[in-house]
Amino acid sequence: MKEILELLEFDARLTANEIAVMLNMDLAEVRRSIKELEDNKTILKYITLVNWEKVGEEKVSAFIEVRTTPQRDVGFDAVAERIYRFPEVRSVRLMSGVYDLAVFIEGRTMKEVSHFVSTKLATIEGVVSTTTHFVLKTYKQDGVILDDAEEDRRLVISP
Amino acid sequence: MTTNWQEMLNPRVRNMPPSGIRRFFDLVTETKGVISLGVGEPDFVTPWHIREACIYSLEKGFTMYTSNLGLLELREAIARDLAGSYGVKYDPRSQILITVGVSEALDLAFRALVCPGDEVLIPEPSYVSYAPGVILAGGTPVMMPTTMENNFQLTARQVEAAITPETKALLLCYPNNPTGAVMGREELLKISEVARARNLIVISDEIYDKLTYIGEHTCLAALPEMRERTVLLNGFSKAYAMTGWRVGYAAGNPDFIEAMTKIHQYSMLCAPITAQMAALEALKNGAGGMQRMAQQYNRRRHLVMQSFKDMGLPCFEPGGAFYAFPQVSITGLKSEAFAEELLKEEQVAVVPGNAFGPSGDDFVRISYAASVDDLGEAFRRMARFVRRRGVKGRAGSHVIPLAAVK
Numbered sequence: 223m224k225e226i227l228e229l230l231e232f233d234a235r236l237t238a239n240e241i242a243v244m245l246n247m248d249l250a251e252v253r254r255s256i257k258e259l260e261d262n263k264t265i266l267k268y269i270t271l272v273n274w275e276k277v278g279e280e281k282v283s284a285f286i287e288v289r290t291t292p293q294r295d296v297g298f299d300a301v302a303e304r305i306y307r308f309p310e311v312r313s314v315r316l317m318s319g320v321y322d323l324a325v326f327i328e329g330r331t332m333k334e335v336s337h338f339v340s341t342k343l344a345t346i347e348g349v350v351s352t353t354t355h356f357v358l359k360t361y362k363q364d365g366v367i368l369d370d371a372e373e374d375r376r377l378v379i380s381p
Numbered sequence: 382m383t384t385n386w387q388e389m390l391n392p393r394v395r396n397m398p399p400s401g402i403r404r405f406f407d408l409v410t411e412t413k414g415v416i417s418l419g420v421g422e423p424d425f426v427t428p429w430h431i432r433e434a435c436i437y438s439l440e441k442g443f444t445m446y447t448s449n450l451g452l453l454e455l456r457e458a459i460a461r462d463l464a465g466s467y468g469v470k471y472d473p474r475s476q477i478l479i480t481v482g483v484s485e486a487l488d489l490a491f492r493a494l495v496c497p498g499d500e501v502l503i504p505e506p507s508y509v510s511y512a513p514g515v516i517l518a519g520g521t522p523v524m525m526p527t528t529m530e531n532n533f534q535l536t537a538r539q540v541e542a543a544i545t546p547e548t549k550a551l552l553l554c555y556p557n558n559p560t561g562a563v564m565g566r567e568e569l570l571k572i573s574e575v576a577r578a579r580n581l582i583v584i585s586d587e588i589y590d591k592l593t594y595i596g597e598h599t600c601l602a603a604l605p606e607m608r609e610r611t612v613l614l615n616g617f618s619k620a621y622a623m624t625g626w627r628v629g630y631a632a633g634n635p636d637f638i639e640a641m642t643k644i645h646q647y648s649m650l651c652a653p654i655t656a657q658m659a660a661l662e663a664l665k666n667g668a669g670g671m672q673r674m675a676q677q678y679n680r681r682r683h684l685v686m687q688s689f690k691d692m693g694l695p696c697f698e699p700g701g702a703f704y705a706f707p708q709v710s711i712t713g714l715k716s717e718a719f720a721e722e723l724l725k726e727e728q729v730a731v732v733p734g735n736a737f738g739p740s741g742d743d744f745v746r747i748s749y750a751a752s753v754d755d756l757g758e759a760f761r762r763m764a765r766f767v768r769r770r771g772v773k774g775r776a777g778s779h780v781i782p783l784a785a786v787k
Contacts, residue, residue: 229680233753243687244680372426378730379406379419381509381558 226255227264234268273368283312283328283360284335286343287321287353298322301348310338321353332356393516400509401736405720409730416759417730418747421558423622423703425750427659428670431621434662435655443654449646450638451479451630452657458664459630466590467600469608475635478642479652479660483588483616483629487514489641490584490612490631495520499549501584504535506706506737506744508558508586523548526740529697529708533562537571544575550582553601556589559737559746560706561699566599573604584612588629591620591671594679595700602632609634619702620671621663626656678703681749681756688756692764693772703750706734710743712770720745726769727762 225245229236238256242249259265274281290301298316305325306314313326325343329335336354344352360368387395409415426432450456456473463469471477480486487510495501495518503511505524512522525543527533540551551572555564576583585601602611616629631641645651663671685705689696696707709719716733723729732748734741749756764774 240684244683246683374424376420376422376424377406378409378415378417379402379732380421381400381402381732381736 283357286325288323289350419730419732422624425622435659438658467603482627486631491518493640500547502551506741533560554586556701561704563700589702593701628656688760693774
């Protein structure tokens with residue numbers, strides 16, 4: 223089960239047949255496992271990691287430190303939900319340290335992102351303060367180096 | 382008067398045929414759009430923590446000679462690794478020598494051991510440098526052909542039959558390049574009994590030990606009473622993807638290590654310190670990365686076996702290294718013709734099996750140290766090629782289940 227997930231996490235396009243061969247498992251069993259993992263939301267989604275710069279797409283992203291006031295019974299969860307429901311928000315994580323929520327936002331322009339922060343995010347009840355850091359350059363994302371200069375330099379034949 | 386260099390050459394060198402791989406290498410280099418499954422090294426680059434440690438060592442000024450034996454800290458780490466993995470204990474101060482890859486260790490072992498007329502038993506097919514190494518040292522290699530029917534394993538009976546009064550040593554190389562064969566503990570025990578009974582030194586090249594997928598690797602030196610008569614050779618090239626660093630080692634009897642060190646100190650002096658520092662980092666923190674690489678090879682191994690099954694090429698299941706050794710004679714072609722025509726028609730490079738000895742002439746070596754992507758495309762092409770030569774693939778199979786794989 224874990225090995226199936228590892229393979230799919232690395233390459234979501236692998237077919238059940240290929241996975242079965244690689245893991246030396248029964249095809250029907252692999253299919254059943256994947257179905258089960260999808261049904262119980264262990265596998266949430268199959269997505270593609272895109273380098274948008276390559277197609278000239280300008281995107282602005284920002285990482286925002288959010289301090290909040292935790293609420294009785296629900297702690298940080300209620301305010302986190304208010305934030306993560308916005309489609310502009312790419313990720314939300316509860317952090318240890320000097321702030322509470324690490325929020326990652328994507329927009330088309332700096333203005334759009336700032337506008338979202340000042341009118342939507344900062345005004346949510348329970349949000350005490352925000353600190354916005356705009357991203358200047360992404361080197362690596364989800365374990366993938368965006369411009370990897372390492373290539374296969376081995377001799378074509380060796381003993 | 383011009384000098385006739387051919388006449389001047391040492392006849393041992395003059396008469397030695399160049400490696401069969403060389404000629405084929407030129408052929409591959411001249412061909413465009415080649416996918417190569419002919420590479421005898423990992424497709425992974427050395428893990429970053431190892432490279433980073435090497436950079437740090439340079440920054441700190443580690444650019445000097447080390448002792449002839451190599452850095453003591455590295456020898457201690459190797460001793461711990463061998464004790465931990467196989468329960469064999471070596472004194473890092475007198476029983477371990479760091480060499481420039483296993484290649485140098487082999488050469489040192491042959492030169493320290495072999496006298497003119499001495500015979501060294503070598504399984505075949507096997508790595509290209511064993512027999513020439515023995516010849517250069519003045520000895521006579523005696524090849525022991527292994528067969529697909531016997532899973533390319535050596536038998537104690539074969540060893541026994543090959544022994545003459547001149548036999549001094551037995552070379553073992555499992556997991557094997559090019560066949561991927563591994564040896565079970567039971568047969569190794571029998572072979573070790575023969576070695577003891579006939580007073581043979583065993584040179585055991587275990588460079589692929591960590592890449593064992595079926596059963597557990599048996600370290601020859603860990604067998605009863607074998608540590609004393611075994612020269613254990615290993616290194617970092619395959620398991621840690623460190624081929625170009627050129628760092629290996631020999632472990633064995635202190636007198637013999639001392640003898641090897643003598644040759645080493647007058648020829649190599651020491652292995653490069655930069656590579657030794659990197660090797661040390663590999664042993665300290667490289668286990669996880671190494672296991673992940675091994676796991677990937679194993680998954681590809683399954684794919685490769687399935688692909689051969691689908692295309693109808695007989696291939697025994699390799700238990701180690703990252704090679705498969707399919708039998709291609711079913712196409713009506715011998716190894717070289719198969720490799721050349723496959724290259725010409727489908728631009729896939731494999732190594733002709735006869736490069737590893739005449740007993741490999743019905744086979745080719747394919748390396749699955751290649752991306753799953755390349756493996757998929759290469760096998761699709763190879764399937765087309767063998768189909769044109771009348772090989773019937775499995776009915777209803779896709780031939781290659783990898784079509785969509787990146």
